[in-house]
Amino acid sequence: MVGFWSPILGFMLYVAKIIADQPPNAVCQDTGREKFGWALIGHDYKSSTAENFGQCFFDCTLDEQCQSATFLWNTKECKLKKETKKSRPMDMKENPAATYMENPFRAKKGSKASIPGSSCKDILASGDSQGNGGYWIDPTDSGNPFPVYCDMNTDRGGWLLISRFIMETLNSSNDSSTESDSYRAILPAYTSNNQYLLRSGFNQLKQDMGFTQIRFYCFKNATGRAFHIMTNEDTNGTNVVNFFTTSDNIPVACGSFTRLPDDNSSLAVNCDKWGQPTKNRWGHASKLTNDRLFLRPLTWSLTRFYRLKGGSRYQCDDKTFPLSVGDIWQVFVR
Numbered sequence: 608m609v610g611f612w613s614p615i616l617g618f619m620l621y622v623a624k625i626i627a628d629q630p631p632n633a634v635c636q637d638t639g640r641e642k643f644g645w646a647l648i649g650h651d652y653k654s655s656t657a658e659n660f661g662q663c664f665f666d667c668t669l670d671e672q673c674q675s676a677t678f679l680w681n682t683k684e685c686k687l688k689k690e691t692k693k694s695r696p697m698d699m700k701e702n703p704a705a706t707y708m709e710n711p712f713r714a715k716k717g718s719k720a721s722i723p724g725s726s727c728k729d730i731l732a733s734g735d736s737q738g739n740g741g742y743w744i745d746p747t748d749s750g751n752p753f754p755v756y757c758d759m760n761t762d763r764g765g766w767l768l769i770s771r772f773i774m775e776t777l778n779s780s781n782d783s784s785t786e787s788d789s790y791r792a793i794l795p796a797y798t799s800n801n802q803y804l805l806r807s808g809f810n811q812l813k814q815d816m817g818f819t820q821i822r823f824y825c826f827k828n829a830t831g832r833a834f835h836i837m838t839n840e841d842t843n844g845t846n847v848v849n850f851f852t853t854s855d856n857i858p859v860a861c862g863s864f865t866r867l868p869d870d871n872s873s874l875a876v877n878c879d880k881w882g883q884p885t886k887n888r889w890g891h892a893s894k895l896t897n898d899r900l901f902l903r904p905l906t907w908s909l910t911r912f913y914r915l916k917g918g919s920r921y922q923c924d925d926k927t928f929p930l931s932v933g934d935i936w937q938v939f940v941r
């Protein structure tokens with residue numbers, strides 16, 4: 608009962624305070640959650656008329672979707688918003704006749720289907736990360752959110768899991784596989800092995816959600832080395848992202864990626880040897896397939912591979928098949 612009533616009590620005290628503080632004379636006063644003289648532009652999902660700011664604020668606190676409210680004093684419009692000044696700082700605009708107020712009881716973005724983020728990166732930027740795990744996103748604001756896995760720790764976080772394979776039992780390598788051009792079909796199956804998002808679906812995700820980096824991770828007990836790199840946010844890295852989404856121009860390997868601190872692979876320090884037939888290249892010239900992200904994203908001919916798919920799959924900094932429980936492959940974007 609206390610858990611139920613205390614927000615309401617807190618809220619009533621709060622309203623009493625707001626009414627006592629009546630703006631709009633108190634222009635540009637920023638007390639953290641409330642900002643007199645400011646409006647959050649856009650991101651409305653509901654607009655109504657409210658008697659006063661207190662009522663508008665109250666409506667927001669009672670609505671589970673409401674992240675913040677903007678009240679327009681002249682027209683008495685109460686706009687309930689899906690975003691906050693933290694998640695969309697660029698959309699905060701000065702307006703002497705407006706008051707912005709964040710919902711102090713707001714649910715964390717991504718924590719439920721009714722409050723999806725637009726990406727893992729968006730949830731992180733909104734201050735709503737709850738660590739690595741499942742979150743809800745809706746990249747196109749379609750009203751049909753879906754669950755995904757976000758890595759909120761590695762290199763500042765904000766990574767969306769695209770694909771994984773984990774040897775959970777000695778039989779895992781026989782787990783069934785799915786290939787699809789629909790990211791809505793593949794991404795929610797983040798606890799399953801062998802879910803492959805094909806190239807046009809990967810490109811669709813890039814268009815709908817936006818991402819600029821791809822990160823590859825694997826660790827295999829038989830080699831004892833972790834391969835862990837992310838593409839750079841520059842021209843060379845962008846060429847790699849393009850190669851996996853739209854382009855058949857085979858990108859240069861060296862200088863296109865950064866090794867993460869736990870990388871101790873020999874693949875990552877031998878980028879000059881990647882590529883077939885031309886060296887210092889991503890991919891494989893004769894494997895420009897729709898599953899290139901998983902099939903031969905990078906190849907050191909006859910020596911070492913990163914590979915999830917195809918005839919001799921599950922290669923991690925080696926070219927052989929032995930697998931152990933705990934071996935892991937993961938591809939992320941942000």
Ligand SMILES: *[C@@H]1O[C@H](CO)[C@@H](O)[C@H](O)[C@H]1NC(C)=O
Pocket residue numbers: 776777778
């Ligand atoms: C592995 O598969 C075999 C049959 O293919 C089955 O007998 C065994 O129980 C499975 N083991 C596990 C851990 O699933």
Ligand SMILES: *[C@@H]1O[C@H](CO)[C@@H](O)[C@H](O)[C@H]1NC(C)=O
Pocket residue numbers: 777778779780781
């Ligand atoms: C996987 O399935 C094949 C037959 O489809 C079988 O020969 C093999 O032993 C299985 N492997 C494991 C690890 O269960």
Ligand SMILES: *[C@@H]1O[C@H](CO)[C@@H](O)[C@H](O)[C@H]1NC(C)=O
Pocket residue numbers: 831832833869870871
């Ligand atoms: C490589 O790093 C992993 C942890 O990421 C560690 O378990 C392994 O022992 C390391 N291997 C070598 C050869 O240093």
Ligand SMILES: *[C@@H]1O[C@H](CO)[C@@H](O)[C@H](O)[C@H]1NC(C)=O
Pocket residue numbers: 841843859861862863
């Ligand atoms: C990008 O790749 C080119 C080779 O095409 C290389 O000369 C350059 O150093 C790379 N840029 C960076 C920032 O590493």
Ligand SMILES: *[C@@H]1O[C@H](CO)[C@@H](O)[C@H](O)[C@H]1NC(C)=O
Pocket residue numbers: 828829930931932
């Ligand atoms: C990991 O590798 C070591 C050395 O190659 C081996 O002794 C051990 O059994 C492996 N672990 C598993 C779970 O297969």
